Amino acid sequence: MSRDVERYPLRNTTLSAEDDALWNWAQNARVGSRQRLHQPRSEAELQQLLRNTQGRVRVVGSRLSPGRMLCVDEEAVLVDISALSGLLAQDSDSITVGAGTTLNDVYIQLTAMDRMLAASPGVIAVQKLAGAMATGTHGQGLHQSSLADEALRIRMVLADGSVREFTRGEPDFPATQVTLGALGIVTAVTLRTQPFRIYTCHKNAVSADNLEQDLLRWNQEYALSKAWWFVDDNLMHVWNANEASEQENAEWQRNGREVVKHTDQGDDSLNSTIDQTLEQMHRDTQIHGKGGKQFRTVTRFRDFTDVTGDIYQLFCRGIAVPQINVEIGVPLSRTPAVISKIKRWYAAEKPHMHYPIILRCTGASDAWLSPAYGEPTCFFGFVVYYADDGSLSQDGLHFLTEVEKLLAEEGGRPHWGKYYDASRYAWRDLYPHWDDFRALRSELDPQRRFSNDYLTALFD
Template sequence: MNEETLYPLRNTHATEQDPQLWNWAHNATLGNRQQLRRPQNEAELQQLVASHHGKIRVIGSRMAPGRMLDIAASGDLLLDLSALSGLIASTDDTVTFAGATLLSDVYDCLTQMDRMLASSPGVISVQTLAGAMATGTHGQGLQQSSLADEAIMIRLLMADGTLREFTPQDSEFGAVQVSMGALGIVTAVTLRTRPAHIYTCFKTALSADTLEQDLPQWNRDFALSKAWWFVDDNQMHVWNAREATAEETQAYQQNNREVVKQNEGEGNSQLNQTIDQTLEHMHRDTQIRGEGGKQFRTVTRFRDFSDVTGDIYQLFCRGIAVPQINVEIGVPLAKTPQIISKIKRWYAENQPHMHYPIIIRCTGASSGWLNPSAQQETCYFGFVVYYADDGTLSEAGLHFLTEVEKLLAAEGGRPHWGKYYNQSLYNWGAIYPQWDAFRALRSQFDPQQKFSNDYLAKLFD
């Protein structure tokens, strides 16, 4: 598979008035706009699915790579379920949302209830709840796993138009948790909640010399841990968070529940030179000058950094949605030290061009059959290349993605389903113990492959 197929260029002239429906990044068409349907309620959706005999795909927020959503034949349907969103019900320790609810709305609702999920949020909150679960979206921290692991009920619209509700007591629940839309349409999800905790996040810049030992230790010592590895400069920027003390929580409450910066005005400038060098690489790669672009804000915020106190969504749901090529591979946590050493050796030998720091997050094991964290504590290595203004991509940056993915795949890595990856590198049956069981369930739930497309057919058939 060549890079042009793996990492499509962006159409900078695409608009919402085009007859073709584009994915969010405008690097793939999903189908013709005439194929789009917008049911207004669950009953209307049921009727639409039951009566349709072609292929059907839900487009969600269109954040996924286009290949996951595309429909080829003119008689096939693309579904916009944005009307089926919002809070459906709540109890003292659960919330039930419609599947098309944006994560930002889920988090806002929980905050108003003074509740939170046990799972740490992913950085981008404009995904739909069902889409984020279906692709294994996760945050950071070994005390939790993915968003899908907080579900205790998933309502699925089957290919024949009937509704089924799955709970952890059902043998198929692990398959439904992370299904890539291959089993049916998720119309509602009940999630466990717990009282909201306030966290203090300690931000540190340090050498990557002992990263092999440091990374597992950070994740054992702190509830939440995230790191950015600036390989060119052998530098780390690390966020380690623990629950706030009573004094820190009081200061947060007195600040109208807004993020409190510790040592205001005394930010740490230790990473500033590294940030300037990274920005220069990004400017050169994207042909964008100045610092007004959103992509540059993702690293400029590391300048003059300081420790902060806030809730989990304020601190960790900080993603900036910018069209990009994003590759993220999860590897067994137990193998992570040796994998870090392997990346260091590869970098020393090849001196590749670094477009952006490597993002490192770890999670606990997942019960989802096809979750990249299935049955094992996992360390995720994330790689980003931003699009230039003309829709092109840095060839050197893409070469780095391609080569590092090969390295991680050879170590038993599992790619994040909602991001980019080279399918030819993976033996799915070998890395997912429940792979064949999922394939069998897909055939049982959707014998006519109504919810399939070329992407899913290549995976499972």
């Protein structure tokens, strides 16, 4: 197997309903056999399953992660915790939910209570809460960090079937916030909440000439900020949101608590850039016609309508399309220099751009294995979509390889739930508590029941 195919696997497009194999969501990795999949209906059933079985165990969740995180040997036990879901408890400042609850259902429950999380949502809401936390899922905005940073208590079934609850403030708690599934099976999480807020999001197209300074300014001036960088044309599509005014909030309430669209600014300055991007994507994916989901992710950049709504209505708008997604977090203090470095590299090499670079910044994380641990971080995101036949643009993959190399050299930390080349990172140098995490793993799972080849390569 070539290194590229191992790192960026091709997609299987010939699966049938009779196939016993369980694949990850993108269908680019076989996870295991459906016959080995267990769906415990309660925490007690999960405990009994672990006591009655031997060998390795892996939770599969929504299977959105790269296959290497999920794959186990043929005799391993696969666990789906979807039944361990729903609202378990609530008080004025927190909710406790089953770990198998989807993020979408968490948001629905909170909205009904007129509460919200401080953490801005990731764009895809079908993720299970436990999986999103375990991989360091984050949104955008320097006043918050990853979803895992909103946890107050994490309840976990350990390898021997016992239950342990970890509480914020305890020495080991930061290890349990982002675990990659290496410590145990999370069954319930208590999340802190705050009063519900409404935001107005302003959309603009601007030059990237001063991106080094503009990105920092946007994130300082706005509660939430997200930007797409079309490096080819030195242009940006930017979303900046602050809390809505009383008038905007009242208008949202009168609209049945649905998104309010304000007057479209009618900006056509990105039209030629968008057309060029669509043509490149058509060539790369060999897909004809413009109705595909991947093309809708680009055509939305023509829309400059300011909108008012809740944080989930505005930012949890991802279109789930099979893709190779690389995202690297760089310390915010280094971000201006990294942006300048990308500009110089692009000017010299003119690499093939499959999709604009996505820029999202967050505050520092407390979680030991969070890519934003200890300092505010800017996440640089890169996407290459699959063709209909399951192949990938070689030019697009070359771009991913080279830009990851550039960011890794600048102290970047990859998003655990996306694709990356592990050989580029010195984990102990990047994560000050790396050995502390390994020690806790040895204590909680001495026989490595929750390990697989991926985790063994990382920690052992």
